[in-house]
Amino acid sequence: MAKSIQMDELTLGVCYYPEHWPEGLWEDDxxxxxEMNISVIRMAEFSWAMLEPQEGVFDFSFFTRVMDLAHRFGLRVILGTPTATPPAWLTHKYPEVLNATKEGVLIKHGMRRHYNYSSAKYRELSQRIVRNMVNAYKDHPAVIGWQIDNEFNCEKNVFYAEADHAAFRVWLKEKYGTLDNLNKAWGTVFWSQTYTDWEQLHLSQTDTPNPHLALDEKRFISDNVISFAKLQADIIRELAPQHWVTTNGLFGHLDNHKMTDELLDFFSYDSYPQFSSVFYNDNEIAPLLDRQWSINLTNVRSISQNFCVMEQQSGPGGWVDRIEMGTPRPGQIRLWSYQSVLHGTDLLVYFRWRTATFGTEIYWHGINDYHNQPNRRVREVAQVGGEFAKIGSLIAGTTYQAEVAFMQDYNNNWDGEMDVWHGPLQWQSMRSWFKQLQYRHIPADSIFLRSNTTLEDLAKYKVIVYPHSAIMTDETAELLTRYVEQGGKLFLGARTGYKDVNGQCYMRPFPGPVAGLCGITVEDFTLVKGKVNAAELQWEGRLSAGTKAVGFNEVLSVQNPEAEVVARYSTEYYQGEPALTRRNVGEGQVWYLGAAYSEPVVDGILDExxxxxxxxxxxxxxxxxxxxIRASKDASYAFLLNYSDKPVTVQVKQRVTDLLTGTALENDVAMPAYGVMVLEL
Incomplete structure (x- = not known):
């Protein structure tokens, strides 16, 4: 069971940086x-230089004064351990704590995330500041919880300091025991890469490393981050067991499910929906834009069903040199807030109270502008605060409801970062499914397949989409078979099942461990890229000319008469050959598409x-x-979020009440641009 935040009501908070402002502003803030119904502040995650201005000299008086005043106003406090930004005295005196580039050049002080998790000295000094900080603040009545570090692996998720190479060797020794085992797992006989001494091993420092080394490197980085986080979590558990412990993500090369299971009370996320709008494809038809952020929130929900958003976008985002975003339009901040709430957020913390007047983030705007005068963002957040006060006790603790799920796993995600023969297919397929489900108003969950995943975890979903699991074990295939037999519908895609856990290719027909389940093998295949055209599809029994089989084309060969051909290729040299199959197994079905899923293909499947x-x-x-829908055993609430910049009309077929306004709704109901409704069902 995923760990969840425990809140009695929807709660509003804000990130606050008192060190950036004259003390005379605090009380008015x-x-x-x-007045805006903000009851939680999060602070101190970048404050190491203030808390320990000189090595071994600590001063905790500043934040004590802040928390004393906050407590007088009934504000509760989340404290961040400050290890994301070590002070200059530390990195200057101990350069071994610095991260390094792939070329081995140390990354100098001046930004953040410029340290490495492996340095014994950095671990020692991190434990010391955390222990002293927790001791100083553990009994303060305002403190409710701790955020470990800040955004692990944000901006930098690869590490090449000497300490990292050494730690990697230790990790490999523990994993493989002998060099013979390692050489076999990595296939080092290829290109004479065989290792004869542990000291010969390094993290990848070439653009095209051994792919099996590269996969293990990401596993190592994840374990290394978790071990660094554990040092801090253990101190907080020891000294302040009454406080909860969390951290905020999601970022690369980190198994957040494992970290949460082992260390945290729940997971937290930083939600900036406008990122999706900044990087979308101009040629895309009906783009999701900021609505695409619901994919990320869906993934977070797989870690903690109910969670904290530690940073919720409240203004335009941008640093002085990158990440340019326009100002949210009237209503969008509120819309994005309820986007987070719909997907499981019970504690919503805006970033930030007031926009910084100095530093790298002077254009990463908060609720208040530099001038500190009222603005429409302040009014919009105040509206959300008033609404939380009205409905918060009803919604908190209810959970998102879905009968469809996307399945993925860290091994394939990490392996796919380098492997262009299957990596790009995952995002194409997941996004196509998510997009079409969204537009048809069919909720979906996310599942991360792990060693402890059970049939019970899968059986609650009628449909599971696990499209391009190149790495596939026989044990996973057996679990998937039992899921289908008990009534589930499973969707697989091109490049499934041809690699083992080391990333080596099986000497068995594609799709490897699930070939028998699907009742097919792959007779021929081609990567679709450049001048290699994607074939078109023809669905059996209906017209569908022009639909492309994107990303990859596998020519399927039916091996079991129970496998039915649903669509065939209608162009290219494999014209007429099977492209999409379906097999009934027990009470369920398994579908196999020899390509990546596109929006038209998903639409056709949903119709079927x-x-x-x-x-x-x-x-x-x-x-x-x-x-x-968010629901409990006793109640259900439907969230309707209008992402359009124009009013829309919703038809309510059975009379319901909008909790936000208290209005009874029936028949045609107008929703304004970026409007929100929460309906009691």
């Missing part, structure tokens, strides 16, 4: 926060399945509206 919105009999809404 706290007064205005309370007859999947519809869980609210189809009660609410009809245009595609621009995201619909989801």
């Amino acid at each position: 706290f007064r205005r926060m309370r 399945l007859g999947l519809s919105s869980p609210l189809v009999d009660r609410i009809s809404a245009p595609a621009e509206v995201e619909i989801g």
Whole structure:
């Protein structure tokens, strides 16, 4: 069972940096926060230089004064351990704590995330500052919890300091025991890479490393981060067991599920939906834009069903040299806030109270502008605060409801970072499924397949999409088979099942361990890229000319008469050959597509399945509206979020009440641009 935050009501907070402002502003800041129904502040995660201005000299008086005043105003405090930004005295005196580039050049002080997790000295000094900090603040009545570090692996998720190479060797010795085992796992007989001494081993420092080394490197980085976080979590558990412990992500090369299971009370996330709008493809038809951020929130929910958003976007984002975002339009901050709440957030903390007037983030705007005068962002957050006060006790603790799930796993995600023969397919397929489900108002969950995943974990979903699991074990294939037999519908895709856990290719017909389950093998294949064209598809029994089989084309060969051909290729040299198959197994079905999933293909499949919105009999809404349900045993609440910049009309077929306004709704209901409704079902 995923660990979840435990809140009695939806709670609003804000990131606060008192060290950036004259002390004379604090009281007015706290007064205005309370007027806006903000009851939590998060601070101190970048404060090491203040807390330990000289080595071994500590001063905790500043934040004590801040928390004393915050407590007077009824504000609760989340403290961040400051290890994301070591002070200059530390990196100057102990350069071995610095991270290094792939070329081995030390990354100098001046930014953040410029340290490495492996340095014994950095671990020692991190433990010391955390122990002293927790001792200083553990009994303060305002403190409710701790955030470990800040955004592990953000900006830098590869490490090449000498300490990292040494730690990697230790990790490899523990994993493999002998060099013979390592050489076999890595296939080092290829290109005469065989290792004869542990000291010959290094983290990858070439653009095209041994792929099996590269996969293990990411596993090592994840374990190394978790071991660094554990040093801090253990201190907090020892000294302040009454406080909860979390950290904020998601970033690369870190198994957040494992870290949460082993160290945290729940996981936290930093939600900036406008990132999706900044990097979208201009040529895309009906783009999701900021709505795409729901994919990330869905992934977070697989770690903690109910979670904290430690940083919620409250203004335009940008550093002085990158990440340019326009100002959120009126209503978007509120919309994004409820996007987070729909997907499981019970504690929502805005970034930040006031925009910094100095430093790298002077353009990463908060609720208040530099001038500190009222603005529309302040008014919009105050509206959310008032609404949380009204509905918060009803919504908190309810959970997102879905019968469809995307499945993925860290091994394939990490292996796919370098492998262009399967890596790009994952995002293409997941996004296509998510997009079409969104536009049809069908909620979806995310599952990360792990060693402890059980049939019970899978069986609660009617449909699971696990599209391009190149790394596939026989044990996983057996679990998937049992899922299908008990009634599930499983969707697989090109490049499934041809690698083992080391990333080596099986000497068995594709799709390897699940070939028998699917009742097919792959007769021929081609990567679709450049001048190699994607074939078109022809669905059996209906017209579908022009639909492309994108990303990869596998020519399927039916081996079991129970496997039915659903679509064939209609162009290219494999014209007429099977492209999409379906096999009934027990009470369920397994589908195999010899390509990546595209929006038209997903639409065709959804039509075949007859999947519809869980609210189809009660609410009809245009595609621009995201619909989801949070529910408990006793109550259900439908969230309707309009991502359009224009008003839309929703048809309410059975009378319901909008909790935000208290209005009874029936028949045609107008939603404003970026409007939100929370309906009691």
